[in-house]
Amino acid sequence: xERWEPPLAPEPLPSAxxxxxxxxxRGQDAVPETVEILIPRIAIAFMLLLPSSGxxxxxxxxxxxxxxxxxxxxxxxxxxxxxxxxxxxxWLMDGLILGILTPILVVNAFAATGSGSLRHAESSVxxxxxxxxxxxVIGMILYGSRLRDRQALSWGILFVPAPLSAxxxxxxxxxxxxxxxxxxxxxxxxxxxxxTVIAQVVSGGxxxxxxxxxxxxxxxxxxxxxxxGFAFGGRPAPVSVVHPVFIVVLGLALLAPLVPxxxxxxxxxxxxxRGTRSRTDRRRGRQRHPQRRSRSADDSVDLDDLEDFRT
Numbered sequence: 084x085e086r087w088e089p090p091l092a093p094e095p096l097p098s099a100x101x102x103x104x105x106x107x108x109r110g111q112d113a114v115p116e117t118v119e120i121l122i123p124r125i126a127i128a129f130m131l132l133l134p135s136s137g138x139x140x141x142x143x144x145x146x147x148x149x150x151x152x153x154x155x156x157x158x159x160x161x162x163x164x165x166x167x168x169x170x171x172x173x174w175l176m177d178g179l180i181l182g183i184l185t186p187i188l189v190v191n192a193f194a195a196t197g198s199g200s201l202r203h204a205e206s207s208v209x210x211x212x213x214x215x216x217x218x219x220v221i222g223m224i225l226y227g228s229r230l231r232d233r234q235a236l237s238w239g240i241l242f243v244p245a246p247l248s249a250x251x252x253x254x255x256x257x258x259x260x261x262x263x264x265x266x267x268x269x270x271x272x273x274x275x276x277x278x279t280v281i282a283q284v285v286s287g288g289x290x291x292x293x294x295x296x297x298x299x300x301x302x303x304x305x306x307x308x309x310x311x312g313f314a315f316g317g318r319p320a321p322v323s324v325v326h327p328v329f330i331v332v333l334g335l336a337l338l339a340p341l342v343p344x345x346x347x348x349x350x351x352x353x354x355x356x357r358g359t360r361s362r363t364d365r366r367r368g369r370q371r372h373p374q375r376r377s378r379s380a381d382d383s384v385d386l387d388d389l390e391d392f393r394t
Contacts, residue, residue, distance in 0.1 A: 117283040119170035121276055123155055123177050124244065128272035135266035144265070152182035169234050176241045179223065185248055187216050189264060192252040195315050195322045196259045206321060213325055217332070220245065224339050239294030239337045240282050246298050246333035247271040247278075253326070254305040256315040274301055295337040302330065 130147050133139045159175025191212035194205045201209065223245070227238045234241075251271035255263045278297040282290050306312055313327040 116167050116169050120173040124272055124276050128269045131265045131269035135262045152178050172234055173241050180245045184219050184245055187212050188249050188252055195318055196256045200319050224336055236291050240279050243278050243294040244275040247274050249333055250302050250305055253315055254309040254311045256311055298334050
């Protein structure tokens with residue numbers, strides 16, 4: 084007589100939300116997160132590089148730019164199966180930087196460039212755009228404060244195109260034309276691609292601070308090649324006073340994950356020290372092992388009643 088054994092349960096297939104964008108075409112072979120982050124940034128860089136040649140119609144940026152921004156915002160904000168959580172955060176940040184922050188920085192740089200002292204209208208536009216850009220940067224940092232685990236440690240990768248774009252516009256002060264602006268921005272996004280690749284390859288704490296290191300190197304390289312300094316080639320006040328501070332603030336924003344906070348960027352990324360239990364673990368332990376109720380006098384069992392029950 085053969086012994087009956089229950090059939091083995093089949094291995095569960097990965098859910099649709101855990102698959103990578105191209106897993107439908109490549110089976111279970113997932114596309115690395117680095118590639119998912121790099122593809123939109125390379126697309127943005129080439130979108131900006133094409134008009135710099137002067138052979139692309141002027142309407143190119145008016146059509147391709149908003150369309151790419153909408154795709155990035157939709158892919159980053161919708162909780163779909165497209166990409167990993169880190170990739171969706173990168174797409175959302177790229178869409179905000181390209182669609183909201185970059186136009187403000189372009190207007191800011193246009194008001195700051197020129198010859199002679201700034202007129203009242205130029206100073207007003209310059210200060211207003213600086214305030215608007217600072218508010219957007221603070222909003223991005225607040226968004227980053229809600230990230231956890233690998234996303235929090237990858238904050239520099241998510242945010243690095245913003246400061247690089249600001250420095251690129253400073254370096255284009257001498258010839259502030261459309262072709263020069265888009266070429267400078269394209270170089271900034273290509274630099275963001277290089278920083279992203281290196282920061283994803285290296286490991287440990289160096290990966291967290293590398294975007295800030297790359298930003299500092301980019302600032303000094305741009306100042307050395309173009310001679311722009313930190314304030315559009317030494318423009319008078321308020322540019323000479325405000326813009327260097329703004330450049331430094333953008334660099335410090337890349338180090339936001341290093342701010343020590345119990346509920347901040349690191350959150351619960353690191354395990355508690357040995358011999359300690361977090362408040363959440365203690366609460367789960369009480370739910371899993373409820374306290375035993377003490378036996379009262381009413382719970383006592385009468386032996387006579389038990390004997391009658393057996394009979």
